[in-house]
Amino acid sequence: MRPIRPGDRGPAVTEIRTVLTGLDLLSKATGPHHDEFDAATERAVRAFQQSRGLSVDGRVGAETWRALDAARWRLGARTLYHAVPVPLTGEDVRSLQERLLEMGYDVGGADAVYGVRTSRAVAQFQREVGLAPDGTCGPHTMGALRRLGRKVVGGRPQWLRESDAIRQSGPTLVGRTVVIDPGHGGTDPGVVVADGPLRWTEADLVHDLANRLEGRLAASGVRVQLTRGPVPETCLPDIDRAQLANSLGADVFISLHADGHANPEAEGVATYHYGTDNGVTSATGERLAGLVQREIVARTGLRDCRTHAKAWELLRLTRMPAVRVEVGYLTSPSDRSRLVDPRFRDKLVEAIVAAVQRMYLPIERDVPTGSIDVSELRAAVAAGTVVD
Numbered sequence: 204m205r206p207i208r209p210g211d212r213g214p215a216v217t218e219i220r221t222v223l224t225g226l227d228l229l230s231k232a233t234g235p236h237h238d239e240f241d242a243a244t245e246r247a248v249r250a251f252q253q254s255r256g257l258s259v260d261g262r263v264g265a266e267t268w269r270a271l272d273a274a275r276w277r278l279g280a281r282t283l284y285h286a287v288p289v290p291l292t293g294e295d296v297r298s299l300q301e302r303l304l305e306m307g308y309d310v311g312g313a314d315a316v317y318g319v320r321t322s323r324a325v326a327q328f329q330r331e332v333g334l335a336p337d338g339t340c341g342p343h344t345m346g347a348l349r350r351l352g353r354k355v356v357g358g359r360p361q362w363l364r365e366s367d368a369i370r371q372s373g374p375t376l377v378g379r380t381v382v383i384d385p386g387h388g389g390t391d392p393g394v395v396v397a398d399g400p401l402r403w404t405e406a407d408l409v410h411d412l413a414n415r416l417e418g419r420l421a422a423s424g425v426r427v428q429l430t431r432g433p434v435p436e437t438c439l440p441d442i443d444r445a446q447l448a449n450s451l452g453a454d455v456f457i458s459l460h461a462d463g464h465a466n467p468e469a470e471g472v473a474t475y476h477y478g479t480d481n482g483v484t485s486a487t488g489e490r491l492a493g494l495v496q497r498e499i500v501a502r503t504g505l506r507d508c509r510t511h512a513k514a515w516e517l518l519r520l521t522r523m524p525a526v527r528v529e530v531g532y533l534t535s536p537s538d539r540s541r542l543v544d545p546r547f548r549d550k551l552v553e554a555i556v557a558a559v560q561r562m563y564l565p566i567e568r569d570v571p572t573g574s575i576d577v578s579e580l581r582a583a584v585a586a587g588t589v590v591d
């Protein structure tokens with residue numbers, strides 16, 4: 204075919220511009236709205252050729268056309284399988300390969316060709332998550348990939364099973380065990396702030412929160428255990444708190460803290476889950492952290508200091524999804540004025556309960572952040588119906 208080149212017009216140019224717009228190489232504003240191979244189109248074609256390792260001439264010949272055609276496929280739009288003798292190629296294959304690579308599967312490289320190795324990697328993934336290992340990426344396999352999200356990394360397939368096992372255990376909270384860990388205590392008050400005649404301590408504040416959370420979760424049929432009482436004699440080290448949660452066979456571990464900083468302007472909520480600098484992360488811990496963080500931000504308006512991966516003993520040694528929530532800065536006058544208000548603490552607790560519930564909802568039945576009414580959950584339990 205004769206290359207399509209600058210100055211050409213027609214439906215083929217519109218198609219090229221549509222694909223380039225979809226790839227964000229052409230601005231959405233001008234995008235596919237006209238059929239002229241103008242200077243912007245030429246620049247976009249060159250950028251595309253460069254990104255695909257094609258010879259860069261700014262014209263669309265047969266090879267560039269095939270590459271553009273492959274680029275239209277979005278992962279999930281069609282079933283992928285190992286076709287012979289002409290293998291399937293496309294951006295969707297490349298996305299699938301990248302995702303499998305991230306998860307530690309051997310696909311060779313992300314070459315956008317669905318060959319034997321990709322098919323074998325898909326089969327291995329399917330086996331790990333309990334699907335029929337046929338090496339074909341159809342709706343079920345896509346669903347499993349989507350549920351597990353992008354951040355299962357470090358070649359730890361057992362975490363894939365862990366995530367899926369949690370969802371498959373069903374949405375009910377009844378009978379689950381949650382260990383709540385109010386930070387500090389005993390000889391360690393945590394962050395202490397004198398406010399006129401008043402003295403606020405992190406240890407007291409988070410114990411009150413833990414109490415409220417215990418009440419709410421117990422009302423939903425959850426077995427709850429706190430790692431300490433209101434005035435313990437000594438401060439239990441984190442390693443013992445983790446071991447306590449393990450020995451109780453907890454399903455979820457939630458550690459509660461408040462932050463402090465010399466700068467009174469530091470404020471906001473942050474949630475931590477297990478992970479290391481080289482990208483190893485607990486998929487379920489990360490998901491729970493994300494839910495807790497989003498629910499708290501949506502329901503309280505505290506500043507969003509996001510979720511972070513940490514290799515702290517508390518998170519590393521616990522064998523269940525575990526998070527540590529820093530519910531705001533006691534040293535920030537604005538965070539403090541809210542934290543000392545019991546109604547605000549109830550809001551925090553509602554957010555955490557909603558997050559724990561969402562952890563067990565299958566992805567297709569998950570609900571928007573801020574939308575779970577915790578009192579309805581309680582009513583459903585009281586009425587003897589399974590929370591669903």
Ligand SMILES: [Zn+2]
Pocket residue numbers: 386387393394405460461462
């Ligand atoms: Zn603390």
